[in-house]
Amino acid sequence: MPTLLSAEYIALVDRGVSTIVASRDTQLRPSVMRAVGARISTNGQRITVFLRRSQSRQLLADIATTGHIAVVFSDPPSHRTVQVKATAAVQRAVLPADEPALQSYLSAMQHAVAQVGYGPQYTAAMLNAPRDDLVAVEFSPEAAFDQTPGPHAGEPLRKERQPRTCRHPALHPRLPGGRDSCHHGHLRPRRHAQRGLHLTGGLRR
Structure with a gap:
């Protein structure tokens, strides 16, 4: 919240x-x-x-x-x-x-x-x-x-959002020391596809 x-x-x-x-x-x-x-x-x-x-x-x-x-x-x-x-x-x-x-x-x-x-x-x-x-x-x-x-x-004052918790931790690449690297990058292809965009940024033809 x-x-x-x-x-x-x-x-x-x-x-x-x-x-x-x-x-x-x-x-x-x-x-x-x-x-x-x-x-x-x-x-x-x-x-x-x-x-x-x-x-x-x-x-x-x-x-x-x-x-x-x-x-x-x-x-x-x-x-x-x-x-x-x-x-x-x-x-x-x-x-x-x-x-x-x-x-x-x-x-x-x-x-x-x-x-x-x-x-x-x-x-x-x-x-x-x-x-x-x-x-x-x-x-x-x-x-x-x-x-x-x-x-x-x-x-x-603008509302401060709480840190987002990812629902797909198994997809995260791990960094040295066991740190979590998730920035929700694995969610982007789906979002881009829904908007009619390729990952390269081009328009779907």
């Missing part, structure tokens, strides 16, 4: 960076709030952000109504930034199993923000979140954009 986020962007989100969550209502009026935690699956296909309910009532209402969500992840020291969007976000209660992710996010943000001149107390206050005030929002990214300041800001 194609992966929307590259390993580089998955690592960016996973290490804990500034996270801003937005949505909109049915009249296209925006709502926005800073998340106090975030988590991403190892394959990048599922993201969870944590919001304070008392600070995010309009945002959570808009997500509940429309399912739409846009999240910007930005590294404070480098400004490396990616934005992801989805149309089927869901909300759930925060669970005890979420605690390690919340603690890890706080520690990572304290480290990142310290690099731009603000101490850990500042970040702890900014991300202070009584657990009974938290809600988790989960979604699978459907679109992603490079938002790092510069000439490529705003460009959509």
Whole structure:
């Protein structure tokens, strides 16, 4: 299955960076709030952000109504930034199993923000979140954009395809050391024939 986020962007989100969550209502009026935690699956296909309910009532209402969500992840020291969007976000209660992710996010943000001149107390206050005030929002990214300041800001990210596994390993010539040489060359004659081409590139007459 194609992966929307590259390993580089998955690592960016996973290490804990500034996270801003937005949505909109049915009249296209925006709502926005800073998340106090975030988590991403190892394959990048599922993201969870944590919001304070008392600070995010309009945002959570808009997500509940429309399912739409846009999240910007930005590294404070480098400004490396990616934005992801989805149309089927869901909300759930925060669970005890979420605690390690919340603690890890706080520690990572304290480290990142310290690099731009603000101490850990500042970040702890900014991300202070009584657990009974938290809600988790989960979604699978459907679109992603490079938002790092510069000439490529705003460009959509292309899906990364997983390495293809050949179904005919017995046909592969072996290289020294036992390495596999398959580049699916044994499939090309059939494809060319189907397109009406000889292997020389000439047209079938």
